[in-house]
Amino acid sequence: MSNAVEQSEVLSSSELVSVLKAAAEPTRLRILVLLRSGELNVKDLMQILKQSQPRLSRHLKLLHEAGLVERFREGSWVYFRLSEEARFEDLASRLTGAVDPSDSLISRDRERLNALKQDREKSAQTYFEAHAGEWDRIRALHVAETDVEAAMLKALKGVTLDVLIDLGTGTGRTLELFADRYERAVGFDVNQSMLAYARAKISQAGLDKAQVRHGDIYNLGLPTEEADAVVMHQVMHFLSDAAGALAEAGRILKPGGHLLMVDFAPHQVEFLRDAHAHERLGFSTGQIAEWMRGSGLELTKTVELAPADAGTDRLTVMLWLATKPVVTHENNATENLAIENKEFLEGI
Ligand SMILES: C[S@@+](CC[C@H](N)C(=O)[O-])C[C@H]1O[C@@H](n2cnc3c(N)ncnc32)[C@H](O)[C@@H]1O
Incomplete structure (x- = not known):
């Protein structure tokens, strides 16, 4: 390992002391454990931890400074997430990993976080129930x-599409678009x-190779490595x-x-949260690339489609294409060697 790599993976003693001090406080430790499950804003944290905004903002400031x-x-809204810088990420994951998940405060926080997420999903679903009939216009x-x-057809041109999975299929337009490929x-929703509209569309268009299923994006119940392509529009x-x-998806x-x-590029059109149940105001390519890496995928292509009449509330649409790398014989050999080394060392 080169010195440069070593340097980027360790902390100076003063940095380490400030990280440990920042984490060594009950509320801040609970915040770190909560952020392991994803990004949260102060409002979310207030709801889960039942503490005031100024107090939580002070804790978050300390964690950020460390x-x-x-x-x-x-x-x-301001969102918070665990640092993606390797040396801080590693330490945060070790510290939070050492916390007993059945600890009463920690498990109550987790229950409140899950309830919060379910509430959010429920309001999106209420929106779709009310707007299913006009979704193709929206x-x-x-x-x-x-x-x-x-742009979607071009992005997937020439790639194998024998088995296509459309996540959040809505009224099923993606199944229709790629029908000859x-x-x-299978479209999940x-x-x-929304599924009722998708079923009608599939039958009217005679798409006999397509079907829709009631299913949750987070737990599809499909076998691993089933799909040639997954679309999320x-x-x-x-x-x-x-x-x-x-x-x-990965x-x-x-x-x-x-x-x-x-999906959308980052934007500031705040009313979409209330009027159209948007949970997030678009995504940066950096954030998408990071999530994709975390799911074992590599971002290979980005396409930006700006609206014709910029300056209005119309948003820029982004296409992000990722591939799941093929594990080559050489990669396998390196992994096997690492496993053998670990087993050898554990046997000592
Ligand atoms: C904005 S619509 C997009 C529909 C379609 N992809 C399109 O472009 O026309 C989003 C769809 O995602 C579905 N959805 C939201 N959360 C979901 C989840 N957890 N699992 C499956 N579908 C979900 C919604 O019900 C909705 O039909």
Whole structure:
């Protein structure tokens, strides 16, 4: 290992002391444990920890200054996540990993976090129940549908699409768009009203290789490495756990398979949260790349489609294409060697 790599992975003694001091306080430790499950904003933390905003802001400031936590703004909300810098990430994961998950405070926090996420998903589902009939109009509000769909077809041109999985299929338009490319396609959605429209569309269009299923993006119940391609079109910004959804997409993809995600670039159109149940105000390519890496995927292509009349509330649509790397013989050999070394050392 080179000196440069070693340097980037360790902390100076003063940094380590400030990290340990920052973590050595009950509320701050609970915040770190909560952030292991994904990004949260102060409002979320207030609801879970039942503490005032000024108090939590002080704790978050200390964690941020120590390097354990990163902050980023999205519209008028500020989100926090565990640092993605290797040396802080490693330490945060060791510290939080040492906490007993059955500890009463920790398990209560986890229950409150799960309840919060379920509430969010419920309000998105109420929205879709009310708007299922007009979704095909809403989906084209920002960039012309023809442009987005042409870019989607181009992104997946020439790649194997025998088994296509469409996550959050809604009214099933993606199944129709790629109909002449797949041998079998399944669209998953949790919303029965949306699925009713998708079923009607599939039957009217005579798509006999496509079907839709009631299912949850976070737990699809599909075998591992089942899909040649997974598509998520305008789904991520409704989810309370985007990283969890990507992990499940990565799991069901075959090695060499592709994930095509279509969603919005970061924006400030705050009213979309209330009026259209948007959980997130778009995503940066850096954030998407990081989540993809965490799910064993590599971001290979980014396409930006700006709205024709910028300056209004119309948003830029992004396409992110990722592949699941094929594990080569050489990679395997290195992994096997690492396992053998570990077993050898454990045997000593
Ligand atoms: C904005 S619509 C997009 C529909 C379709 N992909 C399209 O582009 O027309 C998002 C869809 O994701 C679905 N959805 C949200 N959360 C989900 C989850 N946890 N599991 C499955 N589907 C979900 C919603 O019910 C909704 O139909």
